[in-house]
Amino acid sequence: MKHSDKRFLKHLLFYLGGDQPPVSWLERIRSVLGAFIGLMLVFTTAKYLGELGGIDEWLMASLGASALLVFALPGSPMAQPWAVIAGNTLSALVGISCFHLIEEPLLALPAAAALSILGMFVLRCLHPPAAAVSLIVVLGHIGSYRYAFFPVMVDSVLLILAGAVYSNLTGKPYPNRPPR
Known part of the structure; x- marks a missing residue:
């Protein structure tokens, strides 16, 4: 393979995940197992609380994405308790x-997302x-x-x-500790 071909292939592979850091299998298993156990605990507890309160909605669909951050990238600023709990709760309030x-809906959807992002920046x-x-709130007609x-803030707290x-x-x- 010519040098230019190798360079082109390397350039192309960058856009196919080559920018992702290498992660050991032990860390992958730790993250996946944590997400499974954590989500199972959150779902079970939230379902029980929903049944106790007679509430049908006990789950928020984006919790899987939050779990990825909390369990696979626990050091990320976007996975910290304030970001998860306040970000999710604020966004639900904005969406509603x-x-x-x-x-x-074609205006409500982008407005909800954009205003949520603005609110998260401010807070x-x-x-x-x-x-x-x-x-999800706008699409689900949640008023x-x-x-x-409940379920957004409670599920977020349980996940944390x-x-x-x-x-x-x-x-x-x-969570991350503040620098001394």
Whole structure:
């Protein structure tokens, strides 16, 4: 293979995941197992709380994306408790408000996501899956502000607690500690 061909192939492979850092199989298994256990605990607890309260909605769909950050990237600023809890809750509140205030879904959807992002910037709680929460709310025609607190906030808190216990038991400090 010519030098230019190898260079082109290397350039192309960069865009096919070549920019991702290498991760050991032990760390992959640790992250996957943590996400499974954490989500199972959150779902079970939230379902029980929903049944106890007579509430049908006990799950938020973007929790899987939040789990990826909490269990696979626990050191990320976007995986920290404030980012997860405040980002998800704020975005649900924004999505519900957009659902009520903007009748046209083609305007309500981008407004919900954009305003959620703005709110997360202002509150310093950037959490990418939270932008999806605002869209899920509008798409699901969720009009009750209660949804922002249960299941969104409660599920987020439960995920953080599961992530903290699991990560610290498996040698990954979580959440981040402030510098001294």
